[in-house]
Structures are given as structure tokens and as C-alpha cells.
Amino acid sequence: MSAIDRLAEDFARLPGIGRKTAIRLVFHLMKRPKEEALRLSGSIREVAETIRPCERCGNFAETDLCEICSNPGRDTSLLCVVEEAYDVGAIERTGQFKGVFHVLGGRLSPLDGVGPEELSIPHLLERVGSDAVSEVIVATNASVEGEATAVYLENTIRPLGIKVTRLARGIPVGSDLEYVDGTTIAEALAGRREM
Ligand SMILES: [Zn+2]
Structure with a gap:
């Protein structure tokens, strides 16, 4: 060739x-x-x-911890869960979020053999249990799998006594966060509701 x-x-x-x-x-x-x-x-x-995944959150990083995890000014009690590392950028561009992230590495999809163990959900539960997290904001995509993942996380995390919220409506159904404009994400973040 x-x-x-x-x-x-x-x-x-x-x-x-x-x-x-x-x-x-x-x-x-x-x-x-x-x-x-x-x-x-x-x-x-x-x-x-x-570039490699951040050891703590899975975001893109040039060192062991990404820029967000190594910033002491971020509120570690507020944890935003996203599907992919590029979703972190979509939320960061709004400039409205001061918490930290957790990247799942995909979404639950039992038909494709993707269960909680295939994603970084066990690591998420570890973090939620040990990092004094007071609220988990689920920002998975507005797709069928994204919604199913959100419901699974709610059912798993809420019994631990931690508030679980979901981005408000306004994110068009079926759309990936990376294609949604910053203003819409900022509004969805501000209007997030308890699941
Ligand atoms: Zn990180």
C-alpha cells in the first residue's frame, strides 16, 4: 500500500x-x-x-491530575458526572460551574454489553463515599442511554444520603452536550432539579 x-x-x-x-x-x-x-x-x-486520563476524574490531563482537580479553588462537594471527557469542556465553557467532575467513559447500554463495571461507576461510588460530596449533578446526554444512566446513578447514589440532581430541560432531547451552546447549558445547570 x-x-x-x-x-x-x-x-x-x-x-x-x-x-x-x-x-x-x-x-x-x-x-x-x-x-x-x-x-x-x-x-x-x-x-x-x-495527554492521559486524570487519575481522579478521568478528564484529559497532562499530569497525574487535570487542571480542575489540581485547582484548590474548586468546590469538591459539588460533583458533576458526564459521559465523556469532551463534555467537561462543554460545561467549563459556560464559566458557571465551580465544582469538580467525574467522567464515566460512556453510558450504560446493556444491549452492547456496557454495564456499570465497564464504566468508571465503581470509582465514582468510591469518590462519593470518601470525598465529602454533598451533591451529584448528573449531566449525561439527553439520549435514551443517557437517561437510563442517570436513573441508575440516582438509584445508586441517593440511598447513600447524597442529593442527586439532573440538568434542567432545555437540552434538546437526543442531543449530545458537546453540540449544545454554552448559554443553554448554563441555564440547564442553573435550573437543575432534584431527581
Ligand atoms: Zn481531574
Whole structure:
């Protein structure tokens, strides 16, 4: 396989990029100055080598703890649970949340064999039990699996005597947090309701 085909195949494996777009990207890179392609490859290498999950919350981190977990100004009694690390960015961009996060690494989906053990739910329960958490805000996506995950978390965490809230309506049903604008997320956060 030629270098061009190999690169096109790598691009085609990325989400949202079909075979045609992959080939167009390769030809675009070859037409541009060589430095541009080298910079792109350098950025990919840097991310691959330096970014890892935060030991405490699962957010993207460059050191053992992410920027949020290592910030003493954050309110650790307020714990916001999200599906993926990129959801942390969506909520952070609102500038309205001063608590900390927990990244599940997905959503419950029994049909696909994804149960609590496949997600970081056991670790979440450990944190909730030991970190003096007073409120858990469930910010899973407004999809069927996201809702089922929220209900499971409520049923598991509330008996521990901890308040469990869910983002208010306003997040369109079926939508992923990463595609929702900051104002809507901020309003949903402010209007969160007890489950
Ligand atoms: Zn963290």
C-alpha cells in the first residue's frame, strides 16, 4: 500500500470522515507547504504522548491530575458526572460551574454489553463515599442511554444520603452536550432539579 493510501485510510477511520473526504484531505496536505503537514503530525504526536486520563476524574490531563482537580479553588462537594471527557469542556465553557467532575467513559447500554463495571461507576461510588460530596449533578446526554444512566446513578447514589440532581430541560432531547451552546447549558445547570 502506498503512503498516500495509508494516510487516506487513517483519516477515513476518524469519526465523520468518509473515504472521499479522506482522499481530499491527503491531496490538500500534499498541495500545501510541507511545514503544514509536519506541524499537524507534530501536534498529533504531542497529544498522543502527553495527554492521559486524570487519575481522579478521568478528564484529559497532562499530569497525574487535570487542571480542575489540581485547582484548590474548586468546590469538591459539588460533583458533576458526564459521559465523556469532551463534555467537561462543554460545561467549563459556560464559566458557571465551580465544582469538580467525574467522567464515566460512556453510558450504560446493556444491549452492547456496557454495564456499570465497564464504566468508571465503581470509582465514582468510591469518590462519593470518601470525598465529602454533598451533591451529584448528573449531566449525561439527553439520549435514551443517557437517561437510563442517570436513573441508575440516582438509584445508586441517593440511598447513600447524597442529593442527586439532573440538568434542567432545555437540552434538546437526543442531543449530545458537546453540540449544545454554552448559554443553554448554563441555564440547564442553573435550573437543575432534584431527581
Ligand atoms: Zn481531574
